[in-house]
Amino acid sequence: MAILILNQRRRAFAPYLSWLEDLDEEIFLYTSPGYGETTEPYAIIRVFEHWVTNDRVEIEALRLHQEHPYRLIIALDESDLIRAARLRERLGLPGQRLESAVAYRDKVVMKSLVSTQLSCPAFRRLASPLDLIDFVQEQGLPVVIKPYDGMGSMNTEIIRNPRQLNEVWERGLGSGLMAEAYVEGEMYEIDGLMMGQEIRFASVGKYSCPPLEILHKECFVELLSPGSAVYQQLVQIVQQVIEILPSPGVSTFHCEMFHTPEDEWIFCEIASRTAGGRISESISAMYDVNLNREWVRGVCGLPLKLPAGSPPGVAGVYLMPRRPGTVKALPQSLPFEWVTEYVPRVREGERLDAAHSSVDAVMTVIIVGEDSASLQSRLSGLLRYLEREVHILPAYKEDTDEAPVVS
Incomplete structure (x- = not known):
């Protein structure tokens, strides 16, 4: 065959x-x-x-x-x-059938299923602007508006006040959207490989800022040690999510969870695919596993190479967001032996617009360390270096004689 x-x-x-x-x-x-x-x-x-x-x-x-x-x-x-x-x-x-694919793609269907057993933000599919005004009256502001089948935070916005809500009415709500109550707190992401509804491998990471803010803020995703209590707790929660949703068969997954100041875990979303934003590459640096390779081989019924035991250290990926302006200086390489991957996404002289998705970056950098403390120390060193070496002239200064500013 x-x-x-x-x-x-x-x-x-x-x-x-x-x-x-x-x-x-x-x-x-x-x-x-x-x-x-x-x-x-x-x-x-x-x-x-x-x-x-x-x-x-x-x-x-x-x-x-x-x-x-x-x-x-x-x-x-x-x-x-x-x-x-x-x-x-x-x-x-x-392989994955339509019921499962829709449940992992359509966030309204997904949350309708998951919310029967786990905490989720309030949500609603938006068929008209009347649905949005009803949702705001019920939940209050802020609310999040996003495509119900979106990815990478594309076309996602937080409506924080009546003025922003009026701007939505003015331009027209559009189609294919949902509303969701805004959740205060930290965000974690869980990645891995499942066979049927059993997790065969998992990695857990913590965002330094919520993905919705990556469009405007620098972000670091730190992968946590499998020995940590948070790792164990989140893997158990995601196992519950996977058991609730229709099985995709053999697949990778990427899940996001909120952790509130009240110490509550709230489900955000899950996808039956591998993480983007070089998160999967940071997982490879920490665990020596290529999730896409194992996904493809698992579908074909071939032997897998999955990690056994705890990794020798930890890893993380830094994303520098795009912002309007012109790139004046950008390093061609980084002088750190603990940087395992440096991917510049722009070129010197390139004119940039604003970020449109959570993975729309000036650069991504994967770093490794012996533990969380060494990883954070190396991240601080990296940021100091980039502050000296990366120069982006803001768009509003491009027509002046002012010197470029350091990013």
């Missing part, structure tokens, strides 16, 4: 043939132009323009199955999960 991969990633981040080198089957790849030129020996490879909105991907996948039957569909990106689930149901293939 064969397997079909639906992919919109660059080749460097999706080496499927390497991950599946011991799979004795043909591999078909349907991908976006972003994958790049390749001479890799896929049995069939097709490139589709406008990948996310191109319905021919599904139609051609059906035709392909008639001519060259395949037994599995692999899809790693969140925007492909429902597409892949529809195809599995039509073709009678194993």
Whole structure:
């Protein structure tokens, strides 16, 4: 038989043939132009323009199955999960079905299920502006408005006062949105691999600021030691969430939880895919595991390489947010042996606009340490260095003779 991969990633981040080198089957790849030129020996490879909105991907996948039957569909990106689930149901293939894909994508459906057993913020699907005014009257301000199938905090905003609410009415509410009560507190994220509804591996991290504020603030995601009480508590909570939702089969997951000043854990959301924002790469630095590789191999029924025992240290990822202006200076590398990855996302001379998602960064930096104290000490050293070396001229000063300011 064969397997079909639906992919919109660059080749460097999706080496499927390497991950599946011991799979004795043909591999078909349907991908976006972003994958790049390749001479890799896929049995069939097709490139589709406008990948996310191109319905021919599904139609051609059906035709392909008639001519060259395949037994599995692999899809790693969140925007492909429902597409892949529809195809599995039509073709009678194993893997995540539509009920599960919708529960992990549609946050209203998700929270309707989870809130029966765990604490969630008040929420409502917004079919009209009247739904929003009713929600505000019931819950008060602030409230959060976001796409019910969104990711990376894109098109998400906090409405804190009547003036901002009036601005929403003025521009028009739009469609595909939900409202949610704003939760004060810290935010944690839990990542891992599940098989059925059993967690096989988990990592827990803490945000230095809520994801909604990453668009405007520097953020550090610190991965916690598996021996910590918070780690154990959160893994147990996420296990409950996974048992509540329809099983996706073999999948990675990315969950976020609020911790309030009253010491209450409140569910935010979960996705049946791997974390973005280089969090998964920081997990790799700490645990020596590639979650996407193990996800793909698990779907195919191949042996997995999952961590055994506690890691020798800890890791974290720093994200510097974009802001309007022109990049005047940016280091090409970082002089620290405890930096395992430095990814500049912009170039010197580039004009920047504001961040549009929680992963829209000037740079990401992964650092490692022996424990939390050493990690925080190294983060402080990194920030002092970047304060000297990174220069972004704010947009409002670009037409003046003023010197660039240090970011």
